[in-house]
Amino acid sequence: MSKANRNIVIIGNGISGVTCARHIRKKDESAHITIISGETDHFFSRTALMYIYMGHMKYEHTKPYEDWFWKKNRINLKRAWVEKIDFEEKSLIFSNGESMAYDVLVLATGSKPNKFGWPGQDLKGVQGMYSFQDLELMQANTQNISRAVIVGGGLIGIEMAEMLNSRKIPVTFLVRENNFWDNILPLEESKMINRHILEHHIDLRLGTELGEIIGDESGMVKAITTKSGETIACQFVGLTVGVSPNIEFLYAQPSKGSKPLEGFLKEKVLQTNKGIVVDRFFKTNIPDVYAIGDCAEFQEAPASDRKNIEQVWYTGRMHGETLAYNLTSDNPVPYQPGVWFNSAKFFDIEYQTYGFVPANWSEEYESLYWEDAGGKIAIRFLYGKSDMKIKGVNAFRWRLRHDYFDKAISEGWMFEKVLTHLNIASFNPEFFKSHYKAVLDHYNKQKGKSLKVHKESFFKKLIGSRA
Amino acid sequence: MKTIQKIGLVIFVFGLTLFSLLPFFGTYQLEKGTVEANVKEIHTGKMVEVLSPMFGKTYSSNFAFISDFKSYFNTYNDGLKANQEWDKVIWDNYAFALTKASSTGPVAENPFLFLGITVLIGVFGALLYILPLYRGQTEGIKNDGIFFSSMKSRGLLGMITGAWLILFYIVLYWFPEYITNLVLMVDPISMAVSGNPASQWFLYGFIYTLAIIVMGIRMFRKYRGNAYQTIRTTSVMFSQLAFAFLLPEILVLMNMPWHDFKNIWPLDYTFFYEYRVEGMVSSGALGMFMLVWGIILIVIGVPLFTYFYGKRWYCSWVCGCGGLAETLGDPYRQLSDKSVKAWKIERYLVHGVLVFAILMTGFTIANYFSGFELLGQATDQLHSIYGFAIGSAFAGVIGTGFYPLMGNRVWCRFGCPLAAYLGIVQRFKSRFRITTNGGQCISCGNCSTYCEMGIDVRWYAQRGQNIVRSSCVGCGVCSAVCPRGVLKLENGDEDGRINEMPIIIGNKSITVKA
Numbered sequence: 001m002s003k004a005n006r007n008i009v010i011i012g013n014g015i016s017g018v019t020c021a022r023h024i025r026k027k028d029e030s031a032h033i034t035i036i037s038g039e040t041d042h043f044f045s046r047t048a049l050m051y052i053y054m055g056h057m058k059y060e061h062t063k064p065y066e067d068w069f070w071k072k073n074r075i076n077l078k079r080a081w082v083e084k085i086d087f088e089e090k091s092l093i094f095s096n097g098e099s100m101a102y103d104v105l106v107l108a109t110g111s112k113p114n115k116f117g118w119p120g121q122d123l124k125g126v127q128g129m130y131s132f133q134d135l136e137l138m139q140a141n142t143q144n145i146s147r148a149v150i151v152g153g154g155l156i157g158i159e160m161a162e163m164l165n166s167r168k169i170p171v172t173f174l175v176r177e178n179n180f181w182d183n184i185l186p187l188e189e190s191k192m193i194n195r196h197i198l199e200h201h202i203d204l205r206l207g208t209e210l211g212e213i214i215g216d217e218s219g220m221v222k223a224i225t226t227k228s229g230e231t232i233a234c235q236f237v238g239l240t241v242g243v244s245p246n247i248e249f250l251y252a253q254p255s256k257g258s259k260p261l262e263g264f265l266k267e268k269v270l271q272t273n274k275g276i277v278v279d280r281f282f283k284t285n286i287p288d289v290y291a292i293g294d295c296a297e298f299q300e301a302p303a304s305d306r307k308n309i310e311q312v313w314y315t316g317r318m319h320g321e322t323l324a325y326n327l328t329s330d331n332p333v334p335y336q337p338g339v340w341f342n343s344a345k346f347f348d349i350e351y352q353t354y355g356f357v358p359a360n361w362s363e364e365y366e367s368l369y370w371e372d373a374g375g376k377i378a379i380r381f382l383y384g385k386s387d388m389k390i391k392g393v394n395a396f397r398w399r400l401r402h403d404y405f406d407k408a409i410s411e412g413w414m415f416e417k418v419l420t421h422l423n424i425a426s427f428n429p430e431f432f433k434s435h436y437k438a439v440l441d442h443y444n445k446q447k448g449k450s451l452k453v454h455k456e457s458f459f460k461k462l463i464g465s466r467a
Numbered sequence: 468m469k470t471i472q473k474i475g476l477v478i479f480v481f482g483l484t485l486f487s488l489l490p491f492f493g494t495y496q497l498e499k500g501t502v503e504a505n506v507k508e509i510h511t512g513k514m515v516e517v518l519s520p521m522f523g524k525t526y527s528s529n530f531a532f533i534s535d536f537k538s539y540f541n542t543y544n545d546g547l548k549a550n551q552e553w554d555k556v557i558w559d560n561y562a563f564a565l566t567k568a569s570s571t572g573p574v575a576e577n578p579f580l581f582l583g584i585t586v587l588i589g590v591f592g593a594l595l596y597i598l599p600l601y602r603g604q605t606e607g608i609k610n611d612g613i614f615f616s617s618m619k620s621r622g623l624l625g626m627i628t629g630a631w632l633i634l635f636y637i638v639l640y641w642f643p644e645y646i647t648n649l650v651l652m653v654d655p656i657s658m659a660v661s662g663n664p665a666s667q668w669f670l671y672g673f674i675y676t677l678a679i680i681v682m683g684i685r686m687f688r689k690y691r692g693n694a695y696q697t698i699r700t701t702s703v704m705f706s707q708l709a710f711a712f713l714l715p716e717i718l719v720l721m722n723m724p725w726h727d728f729k730n731i732w733p734l735d736y737t738f739f740y741e742y743r744v745e746g747m748v749s750s751g752a753l754g755m756f757m758l759v760w761g762i763i764l765i766v767i768g769v770p771l772f773t774y775f776y777g778k779r780w781y782c783s784w785v786c787g788c789g790g791l792a793e794t795l796g797d798p799y800r801q802l803s804d805k806s807v808k809a810w811k812i813e814r815y816l817v818h819g820v821l822v823f824a825i826l827m828t829g830f831t832i833a834n835y836f837s838g839f840e841l842l843g844q845a846t847d848q849l850h851s852i853y854g855f856a857i858g859s860a861f862a863g864v865i866g867t868g869f870y871p872l873m874g875n876r877v878w879c880r881f882g883c884p885l886a887a888y889l890g891i892v893q894r895f896k897s898r899f900r901i902t903t904n905g906g907q908c909i910s911c912g913n914c915s916t917y918c919e920m921g922i923d924v925r926w927y928a929q930r931g932q933n934i935v936r937s938s939c940v941g942c943g944v945c946s947a948v949c950p951r952g953v954l955k956l957e958n959g960d961e962d963g964r965i966n967e968m969p970i971i972i973g974n975k976s977i978t979v980k981a
Contacts, residue, residue, distance in 0.1 A: 199605055402904045
């Protein structure tokens with residue numbers, strides 16, 4: 001197909017779809033680009049929804065680009081819900097009956113909150129937290145309530161706890177695992193976050209599973225029971241047990257009313273599993289149809305430490321960037337993520353991770369964990385037992401330089417080199433108390449070594465120079 | 468809110484209300500002796516004659532007093548102007564001095580009592596509110612509910628506060644004779660510090676300094692655990708108290724010219740005015756030091772420090788205007804406009820004022836050395852236009868009055884000529900930048916929202932680009948509010964400081980950036 005004047009339609013105005021659109025425009029002057037969303041008129045930062053609820057920002061502040069940006073870059077925005085896709089005719093059908101043709105279709109439809117079939121999960125006052133509509137619902141659902149229950153100890157769960165806490169709504173937080181997020185975080189880190197949650201007066205229930213959600217006669221939630229039989233009265237239940245690809249609307253796609261589903265050619269049925277199945281080039285089984293972001297599921301995981309479905313802001317951005325490159329280049333490249341990185345914030349404790357630090361590791365790795373006496377600052381390194389090369393790092397309330405660790409991990413630097421250069425690797429604001437010496441002392445003590453910190457001259461410190 | 472905080476608020480509002488009402492109390496009586504004591508010798512005879520109908524009469528309000536004063540005084544002057552007897556016209560404004568001296572009310576008799584039940588009790592109430600803030604809470608960002616607050620998001624309370632501030636500045640600059648009661652309250656303090664009775668400027672300096680100290684304490688509470696904010700706030704509190712308030716008054720006590728050693732031309736736009744230069748030159752070694760120090764700051768201090776540390780060394784660590792913005796203005800920092808349009812207006816305005824200041828000062832210096840009459844008149848004209856439009860209206864009325872409406876750095880961002888000068892150095896020859904931490908940005912917008920200078924910090928952060936902007940005052944709040952540890956204020960090598968085509972780390976698929 002000729003690349004000039006293509007009509008590229010992207011469903012979803014989240015970070016993946018928008019990044020893709022922007023990067024296509026950078027390299028392709030002629031393409032007609034349309035982004036469709038039923039959620040909002042403009043791109044906003046999904047990760048910032050919590051701050052709207054907390055009063056840190058208004059919706060308008062969460063929009064990364066001013067409204068004129070889209071027109072200036074000739075990216076058409078269409079506010080609509082897509083109901084059906086006719087892959088044969090290459091056309092979208094909206095919920096209001098209108099339709100739109102495309103030459104290239106990019107599916108970037110994101111996720112939706114999981115519900116695992118609990119009794120009462122569809123009562124009023126029970127909801128997940130993913131979309132702008134979820135936020136509006138939560139604003140309405142949490143007016144004048146005396147207790148909220150959150151089910152699911154992950155990132156959205158703790159954010160929801162922080163949201164409710166900011167409005168002084170008492171929260172009971174049910175976490176199925178024995179420690180917060182302990183399928184991702186090693187034990188010490190999990191326990192530190194446990195303590196921090198409690199410090200914020202959250203009623204944290206570890207190792208506790210939801211039994212059922214009980215409603216009153218008007219269909220409003222009034223309580224929940226746990227599997228161990230306890231009843232907790234509440235007027236709001238947040239379901240934050242993960243998200244799955246938002247692909248329901250793609251099922252059963254009869255394009256023309258007369259044609260039965262089985263009448264389709266095989267390649268005209270979009271192949272899905274949990275998500276939309278794609279290869280490393282984000283191609284689906286249907287030509288000119290691609291999927292990126294949360295809704296895409298790779299046939300094979302992109303790397304040994306990566307999952308088939310990547311549901312992170314950063315990966316969504318990389319998907320969009322890579323697909324845009326492929327759509328505008330004669331030499332498509334396979335998606336190849338670099339060193340893993342992620343970040344989060346647990347109430348006041350910032351978390352950054354680089355490289356490979358699983359919750360548990362095998363014999364071939366060794367770890368160094370250091371925690372500040374106050375129990376809120378921590379760092380963990382994972383390194384090879386035999387090769388002594390750094391594999392990854394977890395940092396809590398200690399900002400680290402991404403470029404430093406990206407290099408250190410991908411080039412396989414010696415762990416001890418990193419340890420003696422921690423002052424340079426730190427990204428904390430000026431005048432903050434530094435802990436690199438304490439960490440090194442901790443290591444020296446453990447190993448009976450006497451490594452020394454790589455020193456900077458006084459003059460360099462005075463003018464703030466760094467290597 | 469705790470009970471003690473509510474009590475504090477009530478006390479504060481009580482003090483503020485009384486402060487606002489105080490100008491309307493008291494009686495005023497003008498005597499011949501008062502005129503003789505407060506008027507220049509050459510004007511004494513005429514003024515006594517002109518104002519004689521007022522002598523011995525008791526006025527129950529300052530409005531009636533000032534109205535009569537102005538009517539007699541203006542009738543006299545207008546008559547002369549009509550006859551074109553320009554040399555006889557009295558150009559001096561005696562309204563403030565005579566109203567103040569004629570005040571016979573309770574405030575004049577009991578200045579400490581009234582200072583106590585207005586300003587000091589207001590400070591006490593404010594501290595009762597501030598000190599328990601965030602008590603029992605963990606260290607961290609305290610921005611909950613800001614956009615639900617009427618005071619902090621242009622609600623009714625914000626509008627009222629803005630209107631009060633605007634009114635206060637208008638009266639202070641152009642109608643000080645109406646607030647002589649307030650000035651009388653601080654007379655004893657002024658006498659103690661400088662040996663002179665207070666002017667409206669002493670009152671202003673006194674309240675200004677108190678505002679920075681009290682709201683500085685609030686900063687300590689709000690940014691607890693953030694060493695950069697704590698140290699920076701201590702620095703502006705100290706600078707204001709020592710260099711802008713106490714030291715200049717002590718200089719006056721020592722018969723030296725009033726001088727603020729940390730104020731730098733062109734923010735200190737009168738630095739090269741004839742009376743200032745004469746004052747310094749005729750004040751011996753210390754006076755000469757003032758002049759030389761002032762010039763060194765302009766030609767060496769600004770470029771050198773800005774090269775090493777960025778303009779923050781001045782704007783958010785030392786400056787008095789910046790000090791007020793960073794303390795009193797902190798609750799309003801989120802109200803600055805982040806649009807590209809506002810940025811455009813900012814560049815025209817702030818550099819326009821810089822050019823104006825340079826031209827005006829050029830004229831002043833040329834006039835100083837030439838003594839050419841036409842130039843002298845032009846200089847006077849320029850001085851009065853600049854003083855009115857920039858020095859008073861822009862810096863004061865708009866600069867501070869608009870805190871609750873347009874954010875706390877309106878003056879610094881759109882008007883300050885020194886900020887423009889520092890900014891040019893910062894943009895083109897400095898080691899300062901805000902470093903973006905690789906690919907960690909989630910575009911949430913906290914940095915942009917809380918940037919008081921209206922920089923769209925996120926626009927840079929999300930594309931992995933360092934922030935090098937002339938307007939950045941280095942307050943460090945973008946870095947503080949970032950939930951993902953993306954921003955860091957840094958001084959570093961000039962190499963790589965400006966990265967126009969950044970590569971966001973993390974994606975190995977694409978190695979060459981288009």
